[in-house]
Amino acid sequence: MHNFELAKAYTTTQARDLLAEKPNSILKAGGIDVIDHLKQHLIAPNRLVDIKSVSGLDDIDVDRDGNLRIGALVTLARVAADEDIKKDFPALAQACGEAASPQIRNVATIGGNLLQRPRCWYYRLESYKCIKKGGDTCFAIAGMNRYNVIFGGGPAYPPHPSSAAVPLVAYGASLVLEGPEGTRTVPAGEFFVLPDVDPERENTLGEGEILTEIRVPAAAGKKSAYAEVRERAGFDWPVVSAAVAVEEDGGSVKSARIVLGQVATIPWRATKAEEALVGQPLGAASAEAAGQAAVDGAEPMTDNGYKVDLVTALVRRVVASLA
Numbered sequence: 001m002h003n004f005e006l007a008k009a010y011t012t013t014q015a016r017d018l019l020a021e022k023p024n025s026i027l028k029a030g031g032i033d034v035i036d037h038l039k040q041h042l043i044a045p046n047r048l049v050d051i052k053s054v055s056g057l058d059d060i061d062v063d064r065d066g067n068l069r070i071g072a073l074v075t076l077a078r079v080a081a082d083e084d085i086k087k088d089f090p091a092l093a094q095a096c097g098e099a100a101s102p103q104i105r106n107v108a109t110i111g112g113n114l115l116q117r118p119r120c121w122y123y124r125l126e127s128y129k130c131i132k133k134g135g136d137t138c139f140a141i142a143g144m145n146r147y148n149v150i151f152g153g154g155p156a157y158p159p160h161p162s163s164a165a166v167p168l169v170a171y172g173a174s175l176v177l178e179g180p181e182g183t184r185t186v187p188a189g190e191f192f193v194l195p196d197v198d199p200e201r202e203n204t205l206g207e208g209e210i211l212t213e214i215r216v217p218a219a220a221g222k223k224s225a226y227a228e229v230r231e232r233a234g235f236d237w238p239v240v241s242a243a244v245a246v247e248e249d250g251g252s253v254k255s256a257r258i259v260l261g262q263v264a265t266i267p268w269r270a271t272k273a274e275e276a277l278v279g280q281p282l283g284a285a286s287a288e289a290a291g292q293a294a295v296d297g298a299e300p301m302t303d304n305g306y307k308v309d310l311v312t313a314l315v316r317r318v319v320a321s322l323a
């Protein structure tokens with residue numbers, strides 16, 4: 001076994017210094033995914049920098065205008081139970097409340113949730129040097145791809161694993177990142193990147209950067225909802241999820257954001273479905289049109305064609321629930 005240090009940070013500056021000081025240092029928040037990586041021999045860090053005790057990153061705050069700020073260390077359980085989030089950002093509360101299991105939600109942080117690595121079994125098995133681990137093949141192409149992507153795949157095809165990311169992209173949230181060059185704010189929809197840029201990465205988190213906060217613009221005048229389909233109720237990821245956020249004007253939809261989870265390597269904007277809704281009143285007909293349009297451009301692999309039907313039904317159901 002590779003020996004490593006466990007170093008506790010109490011401020012973000014201390015965490016960044018601890019990261020920079022020793023090569024091959026890795027951040028640990030709740031540790032659910034990091035410890036899995038250690039156990040699966042996918043990482044061999046020299047130092048784990050434990051940020052769970054960093055002060056100032058575990059608050060939920062709604063300002064006078066209704067803008068929401070969530071510290072990166074807030075647990076999924078707290079997001080799900082927060083009364084302001086349940087009222088104004090129900091899709092986020094629901095996604096966090098259905099993720100994983102109660103035990104995991106009590107430990108897992110929202111920051112770590114957004115930054116967890118993919119769950120494709122070829123990636124998770126040490127013996128497969130897949131394209132996400134520096135190899136030259138995505139074994140899912142010719143192998144077992146029941147849970148893999150139907151949109152935007154290639155050269156890697158693992159589904160994006162974060163349940164929280166789906167509503168956050170639908171709400172137009174931004175991520176605040178603190179790094180050696182200062183602090184930057186990135187729209188969540190731009191933070192996650194397709195594998196054709198670099199198949200080993202899922203996002204644009206920079207070397208030595210720490211996610212400190214998630215900002216969600218006020219939900220005033222918007223309606224939103226989330227739903228997912230799972231094979232098992234707990235201890236598992238959804239096979240498909242969908243978050244919808246709409247703004248109405250005079251009885252019809254003025255703007256819409258429809259985001260799908262577990263069907264692409266990033267939270268996937270179903271732009272054709274959004275277009276199908278705009279200008280229409282919310283109801284059975286527009287829900288049907290959005291559901292059909294949501295699968296535009298889908299390219300199922302050999303074993304995951306069922307996801308196309310699930311997306312159609314789920315988007316139809318979520319949009320109809322807003323009517």
Ligand SMILES: Cc1cc2nc3c(=O)[nH]c(=O)nc-3n(C[C@H](O)[C@H](O)[C@H](O)COP(=O)(O)OP(=O)(O)OC[C@H]3O[C@@H](n4cnc5c(N)ncnc54)[C@H](O)[C@@H]3O)c2cc1C
Nearest residue numbers: 029030031032033034099100108109111112113115163211
């Ligand atoms: C059985 C099971 C079922 C699950 N089901 C679901 C599900 O339905 N939906 C879902 O979304 N997830 C699910 N998960 C995944 C779980 O929710 C995530 O692993 C967890 O949310 C990660 O959060 P964490 O705080 O433990 O992160 P950690 O494991 O501590 O970190 C994860 C990654 O993020 C990095 N990191 C953490 N915090 C920061 C930060 N602030 N800044 C920069 N980098 C950081 C770490 O270095 C690491 O790379 C499941 C997990 C299990 C084991």
